[in-house]
Amino acid sequence: MTLRIAFMASNAPVAQTARAALIGRYGDVAPEEAEVVVALGGDGFMLRTLHLTQELAVPVYGMNRGTIGFLMNEYSETDLLDRLRHAEEAVINPLSMRAVDQAGHLHRALAINEVSLLRAGPQAAKLKITVDGRVRLAELVCDGALLATPAGSTAYNYSAHGPILPIGADVLALTAIAAFRPRRWRGALLPKTAMVRFDVVEPDKRPVMADADSISIMDIDWVEIRSEPSIRHRILFDPGHGLEERLISEQFA
Structure with missing residues (x-):
């Protein structure tokens, strides 16, 4: 069964190019109709996406088309559906x-x-x-x-x-x-x-x-x-690369 995905991208050309390629492969729906939002950009854009979608209670999966990408997963156009189905979820309160x-x-x-x-x-x-x-x-x-x-x-x-x-x-x-x-x-x-x-x-x-x-x-x-416990941001990460693991790894970098 195909997931209903909303692709959102920063204004950076590399992010916009990635969005077009992913839409061509997987389709695109409005965030209000999506089962998952895929954010394409850096950490700053990920934060903006989480703010924009906080009323939707929909998980957000980021792929890095920016600079640092601490909150993002690696970019790939293949196997996205499989990655989304097996992703680990972290819930954070702002x-x-x-x-x-x-x-x-x-x-x-x-x-x-x-x-x-x-x-x-x-x-x-x-x-x-x-x-x-x-x-x-x-x-x-x-x-x-x-x-x-x-x-x-x-x-x-x-x-x-x-x-x-x-x-x-x-x-x-x-x-x-x-x-x-x-x-x-x-x-x-x-x-x-x-x-x-x-x-x-x-x-x-x-x-x-x-x-x-x-x-x-x-x-x-x-x-x-x-x-603010009433607001729950749901962020998705590839298995083994979740936010908890990233926080631990950062201390040994």
């Missing part, structure tokens, strides 16, 4: 961000990898960190800080020397970016259920921006972040 800027406007966004706060001026940011209503760090002087999911722990979080988290771990990584005071503070592991709040200290003098999977908000006053 982070939900509420942010208020200095003008008092409320912004909302979802992030599959991480929510990051970054200084937006020449001076270091000053952040107050509260977890579940309790102030845990009254002042962090830094270039920024981020809260990452297990799926996103190998991305910006790992580059900032944060820990890689097992995909099934019910924890989030809170990681400082170039911390100046406390100089040796490297972050914390928090329960997945935690509500994390960042308040910007001296926002006029030390402006800060927030970013949730490339959705950027300038001149932040405060940000609240929590995991």
Whole structure:
């Protein structure tokens, strides 16, 4: 029995060429009618595809036509149906961000990898960190800080020397970016259920921006972040190359 597949591709010529070739071989349906979505591009496009299809509850299988492809499978035009039928599924929950800027406007966004706060001026940011209503760090002087999911722990979080988290771990990584005071503070592991709040200290003098999977908000006053269990992203991987194995392998690279 043929699977109903929706092929989605980034604007890169190599991705568009791959989409045309795959449609010619396997056909194509609208995402709303699909049993599986195949995303062609890099990790950035995979994240966009997951956001676009989150209301459909349909699994997404990525094939790398981009640069890094941590969330993608190897590209091949042959045996796609067999690969999809035998694929391993990983389910991840995004982070939900509420942010208020200095003008008092409320912004909302979802992030599959991480929510990051970054200084937006020449001076270091000053952040107050509260977890579940309790102030845990009254002042962090830094270039920024981020809260990452297990799926996103190998991305910006790992580059900032944060820990890689097992995909099934019910924890989030809170990681400082170039911390100046406390100089040796490297972050914390928090329960997945935690509500994390960042308040910007001296926002006029030390402006800060927030970013949730490339959705950027300038001149932040405060940000609240929590995991969103009601949204389940289903990602498919070839057998033996699932997200858990990739997270382990990354630590021995």
